[in-house]
Amino acid sequence: MTQRQPDPNIVLHDTLTRQKVKFVPTTPGRVGMYLCGPTVYSDAHLGHAKKEVAFDVIRRAFQHFGYQVRYVANITDVGHLQNDSDNGEDKMLARARLEQLEPMEVADKYMWSFVQDMEALNVLKPSINPRATGHIVEQIRLIEELIARGHAYESAGSVYFDVRSWPEYGKLSGRRLDDQEEGTREAVREEKRDPRDFALWKNAEPSHIMRWESPWGVGFPGWHIECSAMSLKYLGEGFDIHGGGLDLQFPHHEAEIAQAEAAGHAFARYWMHNNMLTIGGEKMSKSKGNFLTIQDVLAQHDPMVVRFLLVGSHYRSITEFSEAAFESARSGYRRLTEALHEIERRLPAAPAGQDAALDARIAEHVQSFENAMRDDFNTPKAVAALFGLTTDMNAALNAGPVPRGSLERARAAYRDLGGNVLGLFAETGAPARGQDDTQVVSALMELVLKARQNYRMNKQYAESDELRDTLAKVGVTVEDTKDGPRWKR
Numbered sequence: 001m002t003q004r005q006p007d008p009n010i011v012l013h014d015t016l017t018r019q020k021v022k023f024v025p026t027t028p029g030r031v032g033m034y035l036c037g038p039t040v041y042s043d044a045h046l047g048h049a050k051k052e053v054a055f056d057v058i059r060r061a062f063q064h065f066g067y068q069v070r071y072v073a074n075i076t077d078v079g080h081l082q083n084d085s086d087n088g089e090d091k092m093l094a095r096a097r098l099e100q101l102e103p104m105e106v107a108d109k110y111m112w113s114f115v116q117d118m119e120a121l122n123v124l125k126p127s128i129n130p131r132a133t134g135h136i137v138e139q140i141r142l143i144e145e146l147i148a149r150g151h152a153y154e155s156a157g158s159v160y161f162d163v164r165s166w167p168e169y170g171k172l173s174g175r176r177l178d179d180q181e182e183g184t185r186e187a188v189r190e191e192k193r194d195p196r197d198f199a200l201w202k203n204a205e206p207s208h209i210m211r212w213e214s215p216w217g218v219g220f221p222g223w224h225i226e227c228s229a230m231s232l233k234y235l236g237e238g239f240d241i242h243g244g245g246l247d248l249q250f251p252h253h254e255a256e257i258a259q260a261e262a263a264g265h266a267f268a269r270y271w272m273h274n275n276m277l278t279i280g281g282e283k284m285s286k287s288k289g290n291f292l293t294i295q296d297v298l299a300q301h302d303p304m305v306v307r308f309l310l311v312g313s314h315y316r317s318i319t320e321f322s323e324a325a326f327e328s329a330r331s332g333y334r335r336l337t338e339a340l341h342e343i344e345r346r347l348p349a350a351p352a353g354q355d356a357a358l359d360a361r362i363a364e365h366v367q368s369f370e371n372a373m374r375d376d377f378n379t380p381k382a383v384a385a386l387f388g389l390t391t392d393m394n395a396a397l398n399a400g401p402v403p404r405g406s407l408e409r410a411r412a413a414y415r416d417l418g419g420n421v422l423g424l425f426a427e428t429g430a431p432a433r434g435q436d437d438t439q440v441v442s443a444l445m446e447l448v449l450k451a452r453q454n455y456r457m458n459k460q461y462a463e464s465d466e467l468r469d470t471l472a473k474v475g476v477t478v479e480d481t482k483d484g485p486r487w488k489r
C-alpha cells in the first residue's frame with residue numbers, strides 16, 4: 001500500500017488554549033506524542049483502559065492520515081506518593097511491603113500485567129516505554145537547570161520548585177496562584193518557601209529503600225519531574241502532543257510544563273485530555289475501590305466488545321459503565337462483524353465487476369468516517385459511519401449476489417477504518433485472559449485432519465506424510481481408529 005500524504009486538516013481540542021485547533025506538526029509528516037502511563041503498583045482498571053484506548057485510537061488515526069508517529073508512554077515506578085502531594089508513602093513501596101516483594105518486583109509484576117492487558121485490548125505498543133527509575137540522571141540534570149535559573153531551591157536535602165518565581169504556573173488548569181489550595185499542611189511544609197511549591201527531589205529517610213545519590217544527598221525524584229525529563233529526551237524541544245487523563249491537569253501536567261519551561265525548554269504544543277470512565281456516576285478509581293480490573297472484565301467479555309464500548313463514546317466525554325452498556329456494545333459489535341464476515345465469506349465466489357451505486361455509498365461512509373476522525377477524533381460519529389455502511393451492505397447482500405469489486409471495497413473499508421483505525425477487528429489478536437485456546441486448537445486440528453483425509457483419498461502419500469511429520473515435531477500424533485482419525489498430544 002502506498003503511504004498517503006500527511007493530511008493537513010486534522011483538528012484537535014487543545015486543553016491549553018481551550019479550543020479546537022488545526023494540528024500543525026513540528027516536523028512535517030511526523031507526530032511526537034507523549035502519554036502519562038500507569039503507576040505500576042496494582043492491576044489496571046477499566047478507567048485506565050479508557051485512557052489507553054483513547055490515545056491509541058488517536059495515534060492510529062494519525063497513522064491512517066499519513067503521519068509517522070513516535071508514541072512515548074512512560075511507566076511510573078518511583079516517586080508517586082500516596083496522596084499525590086509531597087507527603088505520604090511511595091505507592092510502590094507501600095505495595096512492596098504489602099506483598100513482601102522488592103519494589104522492582106512490584107514494578108515488573110504490574111508492568112507486565114499492564115502490557116498483557118493492553119495486548120488483549122489491541123492497544124499498539126508504544127514506540128518507547130521509558131521507566132522513571134531508568135532516567136534518574138536526566139531528572140537530576142533538569143533539576144540542576146531549574147536551580148541554576150533560580151526556579152528551584154534546596155531545603156533539607158530536598159529540592160522544591162519555586163512557584164512564585166514562575167508566574168505562568170497555573171496556565172493549563174486555569175488556576176491562579178491565589179486560588180490554589182494550600183499544598184500539604186504537614187511537616188514537609190516547613191521545608192518549603194510556599195506551601196504550593198512542589199517537590200522535584202525528596203530526601204530519603206534511612207528506611208526508604210528506593211534511593212539514589214544526587215547533588216543534594218541520597219533521595220528519590222518527585223513524581224512530576226520524570227515526565228518533563230523523559231518527554232523532552234525522546235521527543236525533543238517543542239514536541240507535538242502531550243496526553244493524559246483530565247484529572248492529571250493539576251497538579252501533574254501543570255508541574256510538567258513549569259519544570260520544562262522554567263528550565264528554558266519549549267514543551268508540548270498541544271495538550272489533550274481524556275474524560276473519565278464512571279460507575280454509578282462516580283469516577284472509577286483505585287482509591288475509591290469502585291473499580292473493575294481489566295482482567296476481571298476480560299474474564300467475562302470479549303476484549304473487542306470492551307474496546308467497542310470504549311470507542312463508542314468520545315474521548316472527551318464521560319463513559320458511564322454498566323452491564324447494560326456492555327449488552328448494547330455486544331450487539332452493536334456483532335452487527336458489524338456479522339456483515340464483515342458475510343462479505344468475506346462471499347468474496348471468493350462473488351461475480352466479477354463493480355456495482356457503481358453501491359461503491360458510491362461505500363465511499364460516502366468512508367468519507368464521513370474520516371471527517372469524524374479529523375474533527376477531534378470523534379469516534380462515536382466514526383462508529384455511526386460504520387453502521388451506515390453496514391445498513392447499506394446488509395441491504396445489498398440480502399438483495400442477491402454483490403460483485404466482487406464492491407465487496408472488496410466494503411471489506412477494505414471495514415478492515416481499514418474499523419480494524420486499523422479503531423482497532424476493533426483483532427480476531428487473531430491475543431486471546432482474552434482466562435480464556436484458553438483449546439477451542440481454537442480443536443478447530444484447527446479438525447481442518448488439518450480433513451486435509452490429511454483428502455490427501456490419502458487422492459493417494460497423495462508424500463503430502464500426507466509431511467503433514468504427519470510436521471505435527472510430530474510439535475508433539476501431536478495422529479491415530480487412525482475405526483471412528484476415523486484421532487489426534488493427541
Ligand SMILES: Nc1ncnc2c1ncn2[C@@H]1O[C@H](COP(=O)(O)OP(=O)(O)OP(=O)(O)O)[C@@H](O)[C@H]1O
Pocket residue numbers: 036037038039046047048050051244245246247248274275276277278283284285286287288
Ligand atoms: N476512571 C477513569 N477514567 C479514565 N481515565 C482514568 C480513570 N482513572 C484513572 N484514569 C487515568 O489513568 C491514569 C493513571 O491514574 P491513577 O493511577 O491516578 O488511577 P486511579 O485509579 O485514579 O488511582 P488513585 O485512585 O490511586 O488516584 C491517569 O492518566 C488518569 O487520568
Ligand SMILES: [Zn+2]
Pocket residue numbers: 035036037227252256
Ligand atoms: Zn506524566
